[in-house]
Amino acid sequence: MLSMSSAGSLVLLVLASTALVPCDCVTYQPNWASIDSRPLPAWFDEAKLGIFINWGVYSVPSFYSEWFWFYWQGHSTEANSPRPQVVEFMQKNYRPNFTYADFARDLTAEFFQPDVWASIFEASGAKYIVFDAKHHEGYTLWPSKHSFNWNSMDVGPNRDLVGEMAAAMRKNNKVKFGIYHSMFEWFNPLYLQDKANNYTTQDFVFGKTMPELYELVTKYQPEVIWSDGDWEAPDVYWNSTNFIAWLYNDSPVKDTVVTNDRWGKGVVCRHGGFLTCTDRYNPGVKQDRKFENAMTLDTNSWGFRRDATLDGYLTIEKLINTLVITVSCGGNLLVNVAPTKYGTIAPIYEERLRDLGQWLQVNGEAIYSSHPWTYQNDTLNPDVWYTMKNTSGSKDVYAIVLKWPASGTLTLGAPSPGSDTAVTLLGYSGSFAFTGTGTRGMSITVPAIDVATIPCLWAWTFKLTNVAN
Structure with missing residues (x-):
């Protein structure tokens, strides 16, 4: 038995040790008010850039878009279905009575090397990926217990594609793993x-959708849950808030996981961890809540298209511009790539990602962990967008210039320089002279720079230290 003094010392020791361990004692309730009160894990805002991977049975026909099945055999009462181009494609190229399920055996993935994919994603500068675990076709890219004979282990590649990708991403722990x-x-x-029952029954929810989500989280521990395909039914049908409450309270990723806003009709752009609002959402103005701009390099499709042409892909200039504008307004950019049925990433995608990574090696200081400044777009120069950081007691504003100032002078209308202001160019040694222009604005002298010392080829970042709002 402990003496009173010993017991008191033990209590003090326990209290002291407990105080050293931070404890999030909040229990989130299965309603949107409670769920929306959860702080967004800091890593997501700091990351700024993710890679979306859309891969499935639709990668086999690889024609028109990832909605191929619906556009081929969707109900005629549904909008935009079926589409004549897709119907004609099937009539010309496949035997009568060919079914969509017949495509699955040709999702061979024989060249899928997840370590190679991981190296490309790391080289892009992305900090997380979102891997398509199941699209609207219902085919799961993992051996789900709830998708018998319509998964990547039973038919097609005979591999656990989600598991292999998750393991590859975690080898170096440089890029977080998430799922769609x-x-x-x-x-x-x-x-x-x-x-047909007007969503008064939930046989599909409790027989397939929710069991799949719990299975994905417990088995693969993704740190992004990117939900979709929710818009026809309300969130109470999907049982969304109960799942998210479990995710935030009790799941193996409860402290780090982030969720989007696609959890039921009327929920999008209102509730969830971060907002996606619409595909390719790039508002161009600062947003009050964290958002993500999910967009495609192939401007016509999220899935791989064999008939895509070069002019259908974003140029690296356009991709960088989109990243800069998105981040300036407080968002993350989620760049979609579409693998082939063989499990390869086409060279056009790889080139864009590696070029983006090269740009970030020089300009990443203005992107990662940055925050929106007072101004997003310059008041005089529409080709200049701003981000900012508070570092070491000073405020650094980054003026990202989408077009190089040909005149030798960069005129800015938003920042006001002070006596301790300094101007530098990321990736370039030395500082730049400048003058103030009235009560607000500044003109930066940009001398001719030797080609050999140009820090990058697309978009340039002037770092303005200690300027006023």
């Missing part, structure tokens, strides 16, 4: 029956 998961499935009989 579609709530609904176009032609699943259980879903169609629930839909």
